Amino acid sequence: MKRAYNFNAGPSALPLPVLKRAQEELLNFQNTGMSVMELSHRSKEYDAVHNSAKQRLKKLMNIPDTHDILFLQGGASLQFSMVPMNLLGKDKVANYVLTGSWSEKALKEAKKIGKTHIAASSKEANYTYIPRLEDIQLSENAAYLHITSNNTIFGTQWREFPDLPVDLVADMSSDILSREINVGQFALIYAGAQKNLGPSGVTVVIIRNDLLERIPDNLPTMLDYRTHSSSNSLYNTPPTFAIYMLSLVLEWVEEQGGVKAIEARNKEKAAVVYEAIDASNGFYAPHAEKDSRSLMNVTFTLPNEELTKQFLAEAKEKGFVGLAGHRSVGGCRASIYNAVPLEACEALAGFMNDFYRRFS
Ligand code: PLP
Numbered sequence: 001m002k003r004a005y006n007f008n009a010g011p012s013a014l015p016l017p018v019l020k021r022a023q024e025e026l027l028n029f030q031n032t033g034m035s036v037m038e039l040s041h042r043s044k045e046y047d048a049v050h051n052s053a054k055q056r057l058k059k060l061m062n063i064p065d066t067h068d069i070l071f072l073q074g075g076a077s078l079q080f081s082m083v084p085m086n087l088l089g090k091d092k093v094a095n096y097v098l099t100g101s102w103s104e105k106a107l108k109e110a111k112k113i114g115k116t117h118i119a120a121s122s123k124e125a126n127y128t129y130i131p132r133l134e135d136i137q138l139s140e141n142a143a144y145l146h147i148t149s150n151n152t153i154f155g156t157q158w159r160e161f162p163d164l165p166v167d168l169v170a171d172m173s174s175d176i177l178s179r180e181i182n183v184g185q186f187a188l189i190y191a192g193a194q195k196n197l198g199p200s201g202v203t204v205v206i207i208r209n210d211l212l213e214r215i216p217d218n219l220p221t222m223l224d225y226r227t228h229s230s231s232n233s234l235y236n237t238p239p240t241f242a243i244y245m246l247s248l249v250l251e252w253v254e255e256q257g258g259v260k261a262i263e264a265r266n267k268e269k270a271a272v273v274y275e276a277i278d279a280s281n282g283f284y285a286p287h288a289e290k291d292s293r294s295l296m297n298v299t300f301t302l303p304n305e306e307l308t309k310q311f312l313a314e315a316k317e318k319g320f321v322g323l324a325g326h327r328s329v330g331g332c333r334a335s336i337y338n339a340v341p342l343e344a345c346e347a348l349a350g351f352m353n354d355f356y357r358r359f360s
Helices: 016-025 044-060 075-087 101-113 209-214 225-230 240-255 258-278 305-317 342-359
Strands: 067-072 093-098 115-121 142-148 168-171 188-192 203-208 297-301 332-335
Touching: 016 240, 044 067, 044 240, 067 075, 067 209, 067 225, 075 093, 075 101, 075 142, 075 168, 075 188, 075 203, 075 209, 093 101, 101 115, 101 142, 101 168, 203 209, 203 225, 209 225, 240 258, 258 297, 258 342, 305 332, 305 342
Parallel strands: 093 115, 093 142, 142 168, 168 188
Antiparallel strands: 067 203, 188 203, 297 332
């Protein structure tokens, strides 16, 4: 069987060894005579999976004891609501940096909960760049500052994070575990799993423990972070299979040499694709400004609609999947998350160079 060169934005490629291991273990997990999906979430076998995922993530991301790890459902989209519900409070103001459609969606939900403020934005330039740190203007009484660390649709990524006297909240759905970060700098991090962490169905939240103290008492039980923190994310039935897959992906990251090694490889992979763009004399026009380029989602347009269609059709024939850009940017997008091998990026760059030579 030939595996596709998978450049989907999410859900996206999973490491092949992880899929093979899941396949091997599918019918009989650790001699239980059951699939991992058939285990009770209160069994000791499942408990070991659950805690191994948590411990591995803690170690790989160097998460300090000041922070707890939660496995929730509802996707990153539910976090757009849970963050303000839990952290905003009556007299405070939720601050947002707008760097793309996902930050806009996060802001939209916060507006339903309380007062908000746009601390910086690159909307006027169709989100081609990440605002400079010195241009971020906090409101008075800021409850938190929300950023989107990687903008999946526009292909931009924060290089450095704001270091301001305010709790920093980050949507890291599309670049968690792709590079080393200082978790201690963040009050809360959230990420849907389906790009770098595993299949969809589980959402990781990393929350500084003292934030739990400011949560209002009138929230629905399932939307209150304290419910999940106090029950080790086992208040109700968790997405057990997704968490099992997460633990396998984390084991794979360890085998690759950890986040540092993954980061080095991600830089190498992105450089290969950006080189094909930069060597094309503008034939492939990058959407993102150079110093805001994402290592995860490479966005570019071709000279016209016809060439874009031709490019995508030929790409499909060669086994490259998921290269059509999002409608708000147009053109193409190559999502090159952790599980996409260097070889796939090299093959894509080779195809791009060849297409450019034939059609420029
Ligand atoms: N935030 C970012 C940066 C994303 O890329 C996505 C999905 O692509 C989401 C949020 C929404 O995630 P979910 O589908 O898990 O709700």
